Amino acid sequence: MRSMTGFGRGRARAEGFLVQADLRTVNHRFLEVRVRGLSELPGLVHRCEERLREAFTRGALELAVRWELCGEVRPRQLNLEAARRLMADLSRLRKELAIEEDPGLSHLISLGAFQEILPEEEVLWPALSEALDQAIAGVMAAREAEGERLAQVLAREAGVLEELLDQ
Numbered sequence: 833m834r835s836m837t838g839f840g841r842g843r844a845r846a847e848g849f850l851v852q853a854d855l856r857t858v859n860h861r862f863l864e865v866r867v868r869g870l871s872e873l874p875g876l877v878h879r880c881e882e883r884l885r886e887a888f889t890r891g892a893l894e895l896a897v898r899w900e901l902c903g904e905v906r907p908r909q910l911n912l913e914a915a916r917r918l919m920a921d922l923s924r925l926r927k928e929l930a931i932e933e934d935p936g937l938s939h940l941i942s943l944g945a946f947q948e949i950l951p952e953e954e955v956l957w958p959a960l961s962e963a964l965d966q967a968i969a970g971v972m973a974a975r976e977a978e979g980e981r982l983a984q985v986l987a988r989e990a991g992v993l994e995e996l997l998d999q
Contacts, residue, residue, distance in 0.1 A: 835978030836860070836891050840970025846959035849951060851899045853960065855884075855967035857975070860892035869897035875953045880964060887968045895967070899956060918943050 836859035843852050865884050867877045876897075884893050922935035922943075 833979040833983040834975045835982060836975065837978060838971035838974035840967040840972075840974065842963035842966025842968075842970065844959040844962035844966070845902060846962070847955050848902050849899055849956055849959050850902045851897065851956065851959040851963045853963040853967040854896045855964075855971050856894045856896075857888070857891045857971050860890060863888060863890050864892045865895070866893065867895045867897065869899075873951075873953050873956070876957060876960060879957065880960070883961070883964055884968070887972075895964070897960065897963075899951070899960070915940050 836857060838855075838857045840855045841852065842855075843850065845851075863885065865881050867880050870877045870880070880895055880897070884895065918940055919935060922939055925931070926933070926935060
């Protein structure tokens with residue numbers, strides 16, 4: 833007997849990235865899969881969904897993925913379009929509010945003109961795949977352990993009912 837509720841966590845490193853995958857499952861009549869933390873990498877979302885659909889036949893599954901560079905400063909690149917829009921907005925605001933200070937580079941940086949460079953999906957996938965496999969194994973073990981506890985409780989309660997019926 834297996835429970836439908838479980839949690840598993842996996843961590844893995846590959847090519848300078850540390851990936852953590854947290855998987856939660858609860859009872860659900862059908863198979864429902866949600867993946868969070870990879871919205872900028874849709875190919876990886878699809879791969880994770882496929883892997884989870886191979887491992888589970890029903891339940892509500894929620895996978896939360898976090899990734900970071902290991903031991904390096906996170907590379908950033910200028911988002912030129914965003915910088916132009918921000919500078920125009922700051923200049924307009926300066927005129928409307930009669931602010932003496934001219935907008936500069938520090939204002940652009942603080943408002944997000946630079947963006948993180950996302951990893952290539954093929955670079956991140958090996959670590960994510962390993963972390964996901966660990967999380968799936970953790971969920972399976974948790975569901976098995978919970979199922980055994982439920983079976984013990986049900987057996988004990990069935991015994992009590994049998995005693996009551998025999999009276």
